[in-house]
Amino acid sequence: MLDLSLPYFNGFYWCQEIRRFSEVPILFISSAQEEMNQIMAMNLGADDYIVKLFALDFLVAKIKALLRRSYQFGQNELSFPIQQALFYPLEQVIRVNDQYEIKLTPTENRILENLAQHRGQVVSKEQLMTALWQNDDFIDNNILTVNLTRLRKKLAASDLDNVIVTVKKRGYLLENQ
Numbered sequence: 638m639l640d641l642s643l644p645y646f647n648g649f650y651w652c653q654e655i656r657r658f659s660e661v662p663i664l665f666i667s668s669a670q671e672e673m674n675q676i677m678a679m680n681l682g683a684d685d686y687i688v689k690l691f692a693l694d695f696l697v698a699k700i701k702a703l704l705r706r707s708y709q710f711g712q713n714e715l716s717f718p719i720q721q722a723l724f725y726p727l728e729q730v731i732r733v734n735d736q737y738e739i740k741l742t743p744t745e746n747r748i749l750e751n752l753a754q755h756r757g758q759v760v761s762k763e764q765l766m767t768a769l770w771q772n773d774d775f776i777d778n779n780i781l782t783v784n785l786t787r788l789r790k791k792l793a794a795s796d797l798d799n800v801i802v803t804v805k806k807r808g809y810l811l812e813n814q
Contacts, residue, residue, distance in 0.1 A: 656682035752811035761808035
């Protein structure tokens with residue numbers, strides 16, 4: 638959710654920046670009623686625009702509709718193969734040989750999804766931290782390392798050893814099949 642009036646940069650700026658790397662739903666909520674602001678927001682990548690004052694039930698319905706359209710339709714089958722398993726990021730689960738599941742925490746899921754989207758490419762620690770926490774102001778490298786260690790242990794316990802490789806001084810890599 639964005640507003641037009643934000644400190645330092647306005648909502649239009651942030652909408653453009655978000656659209657450079659993400660298709661996440663963007664909902665503007667603003668007291669600016671001018672039709673031109675609404676048109677500009679939509680042209681820059683916003684999915685919807687609500688003018689303040691509004692009923693809370695209306696906002697909740699809008700958010701649910703946006704999430705339903707963004708994540709439900711056409712993406713239920715989104716999966717990534719990992720050796721003899723399939724990773725389903727929307728369900729936060731890895732299914733191994735259709736026999737059992739590995740449940741992932743939200744952070745483990747985002748790490749694996751980011752690595753899977755860049756399979757065969759080195760993803761730097763900085764890229765992962767930005768993708769996971771949007772900035773590194775209050776996060777240190779140990780938090781990323783701890784979450785990667787937990788994820789690797791879960792994978793190793795299911796005979797998915799060494800699928801995440803550390804590339805010294807560069808980052809991490811999910812190996813190609």
